Amino acid sequence: MAKIVETDEFREHMGGATLEYKGSTGQDVLLTAIAAGTPPDGGSNYSYVNWIIKNAQAVSGGSELADQDPLYGKIDEIGVRAVDDFTVEFTLNQPASFFPGIAQMWINWAQPEWLIKEKGDKWIEAENIQSYGPYALADWTHDVSMTLIANPFWPGTPEVPKPSIKYIYFTMLDDTPSFANYEAGLSDVSTVPLSEMDRIKADPVLSKELVTAPEYCTYYYGFNVTKPPFDDANVRKAFSWAIDRQAIVEYVTKGGQVPARWFSRPGLTAAPSPDLGDDFGPPVTADPEKAREFLAASKYGSADKLPEITLMANQVEGHVKIAEAIQQMWQENLGVKVNLVTQEWKVYLDTLDQDPPQVWRLGWCYDYADADNFARGVFRSDSGNNHTKWVNPEYDKIVDQAAIETDLQKRHDLYVQAEKILVEEDAAIIPIYWYTLVHITKPWVERTYGLGDHQHFEKWKLNK
Incomplete structure (x- = not known):
């Protein structure tokens, strides 16, 4: 932003179609932003991040004597407005040079309004979810595994290209069993248990596959x-x-x-x-x-x-x-x-x-x-x-x-x-x-290392 003002308006990238051929809109971003601050129970656990938006704290129940606040629960009073399908306007309580970073957080990513109305809390399950981006959710066994599939409708952009890896399969394991799978050839990437660090560093093969970032x-x-x-x-x-x-x-x-x-x-x-x-x-x-x-x-x-x-x-x-x-x-x-x-x-x-x-x-x-x-x-x-x-x-x-x-x-x-x-x-x-970030990766995986472990799998390649 060239100038910090109390109203922060910017263009949202809405170029990608969902698996049902519906493009996400400014209205979907609006729904997401207000849902993060909707009672009961203060809305999302991260609702406080959006409290910089006008009235969001009072509406979400974050103010003192929240249930007595006249704004409590009145989501229409939150300072977010869908100007059109491609523009969302946020009105802030105060100038904030870091607000674009908040607006890009996962809690403010666009959500499909039509699907949430139909499925409620179940909209995020693999059989229901519709999302935009280079990958879509194919399967989710809670606390066990998750499978992503390349989104065939993602057009690709210079910043977020079309993915070359068709499937990505996650197993939700602690470091020790994850590394055991890696050594057994059952996975291509793993975190590293502390007990194995000395052995990995001394091993002529594993040491070349270890990366810290x-x-x-x-x-x-x-x-x-x-x-x-x-x-x-x-x-x-x-x-x-x-x-x-x-x-x-x-x-x-x-x-x-x-x-x-x-x-x-x-x-x-x-x-x-x-x-x-x-x-x-x-x-x-x-x-x-x-x-x-x-x-x-x-x-x-x-x-x-x-x-x-x-x-x-x-x-x-x-x-x-x-x-x-x-x-x-x-x-x-x-x-x-x-x-x-x-x-x-x-x-x-x-x-x-x-x-x-x-x-x-x-x-x-x-x-x-x-x-x-x-x-x-x-x-x-x-x-x-x-x-x-x-x-x-x-x-x-x-x-x-x-x-x-x-x-x-x-x-x-x-x-x-x-x-x-x-x-x-x-x-x-x-x-x-x-x-x-301490990861070990098979040599045929060409990958990036995202800050905060925010990985961009669309930029990874398999060379085998």
Whole structure:
């Protein structure tokens, strides 16, 4: 956009026909945008992303005393309008240079209004779904597998060409069984379990098939700041300063990950740059002396006065290995024994929503490549992604100001201030590392590597 204004209007690409020969229209984009913010239950879990659109927060039930808000549930009041079949107009609450990124998110992709009216929630099943794009859904066995088929009606564009691979079959497996299938010749691409990294790197064949690529994701531990002993910022700092991030990426994950000293990964628009200096945020290598000083300065005073502590993670081999390494660091550097509890992923997410433990792990990958998606989208006090129960009005004020600032350097400087509060002054979280994508791929697959693991299979080729 040449100029940031309160109404953001742009052309939607509507060139592709669906499998039923119906082109998607501006009305379909309109339906999608308002559906993301439609009650009950606040609409989509991602409805907050669209709260920058006029009235979307109040309509979706995101405002205080939501059910008493006169706009609650009135979807016609959301600031989205289909001007014609090819144009959608969004009216925003404030200027937002990052809004085109939000408009391109999956929650705002066009959906077929006629099909949703006919099938309701079942419209996304393989036997019903109609979509636009280079691939269509052929089969979906929930939690097991998914098959995509090349869309014969996709015309191809310079950015999104016609696919050359006719079928793509996914199996929904954890790293270890996925890699076993890869070695058995049952799959062409796989993620890599941590336990196999050394063997793969030493193998003359497998090492050539291993690729690591940057990802705009951050691996972190969060504290429930309402539960002792992490109701004390000095205790939180002690636990953060006691972690050797360099050792974790070098000896545990081994996939080229980068030790993280703040949350918003460098490379995102307006995110803090890597040249901030070693005195910003927690250290890359552990500082046991400083960590013990923080603990001594806390209201607890010493390790023996801390209550029993539980660290929770989901049941994935890599997360468990990282947690065990950090357990050992806390034992060695602080003299604190921490219990580790793991849960199945869906149960784990429910736990974080309902009653977060004292300390827990998560990762965050970008939805749109801007620091706003990290700093404000995750840790603003009213974000549904903020499981820390941490509230800091000054932090909220800074990230809100950064969201409307149009000068890139000023936005960067504001996010530096926000990150300093988040990871250093209040230490509400422990940033651990910035992800890399670690895949192993058969030599006959010519592929691209999308940021955030957003793959563009239409650009892949099979050479066999």
